[in-house]
Amino acid sequence: MKTHLSGASRRIPRARRGVALLTALMTIAVLVSLTAVVGRAARNSANLTANTRATLVARAMAESAVLAARVAIETRLGAPLPGAPQPGAAPADTSALDTVYDALFDPALRTPFVTDSVGDGAFAATLVNVSARLDVNNAGVEGLTTLFRTVAPRDEAARIAARLDAYVRGTDTPAAARDSLVRRDSLFAALLGQSATPRAMRPFDSLDEVEALVGADAPWIGAVAEALTVDGDGRIDRRRASPAVRAAASGSLVDRPTRVLIVARGWQRGSAVTQEIQAVYAIQDRELRLVRWREQSR
Known part of the structure; x- marks a missing residue:
């Protein structure tokens, strides 16, 4: 006996076709995203390699x-x-x-x-x-004031000079820490048969540090930068x-x-x-x- 299927029964339901289309679109979207991520990672890796090489060179x-x-x-x-x-x-x-x-x-x-x-x-x-x-680390208040007065008023020059010298000599640090270093220097000098000399507690390592400390209060410091050193x-x-x-x-x-x-x-x-x-x-x-x-x- 022959069985006849109607046209409606042979057609795929619309709901199933919609799911298939949605799945395909989602798959494409995921692939596009992965491609973009992989491409971005490759570009970042290439840039990192180029920057590393440039730094080494x-x-x-x-x-x-x-x-x-x-x-x-x-x-x-x-x-x-x-x-x-x-x-x-x-x-x-x-x-x-x-x-x-x-x-x-x-x-x-x-x-x-x-x-x-x-x-x-x-x-x-x-x-x-x-x-x-002129070395900031050993010029002293008088020496720094003399130089700063060439570009700043006397009082302002003296104030900035005193601030720099206090930093270098450590007079703006707690007395206990400062005195321990002085005693140690005196002991070393005595063992070597020498007289203890004043030390720079915190010498500046660069002129950038000098500017960072007083630049806001002494905008003229740049005018004497070529006359200063820390070396x-x-x-x-x-x-x-x-x-x-x-x-x-x-x-x-x-x-x-x-x-x-x-x-x-x-x-x-x-x-x-x-x-x-x-x-x-x-x-x-x-x-x-x-x-x-x-x-x-x-």
């Missing part, structure tokens, strides 16, 4: 700038000079050595001391004669320091620089990442000895 270039500047300085200081009895010996004509220093720290030179590139990396370095600046050794280069620095100097005056600051910057071409290294060297005869090393990304 920038730092390598900055270190190369420090090394290149140091080699260039030592080469110039170690080159045979007129009047020297033999190559590498101390020059008899001191004016020839002064000429070398004058060329190294010529204030009219605003171009980098050294600059070069390696692959897609590049670097540049400039020099700062630290000995021609000095208490000696002032009288031949190259400005009259304002010489007038404010409380340390000994010398005829040649005793410290140099190399400000080195490195970067990768096409990237905004820049690495800066500030390396402070003590000048000993014709060689440089590392004293301080600071790094920051810009």
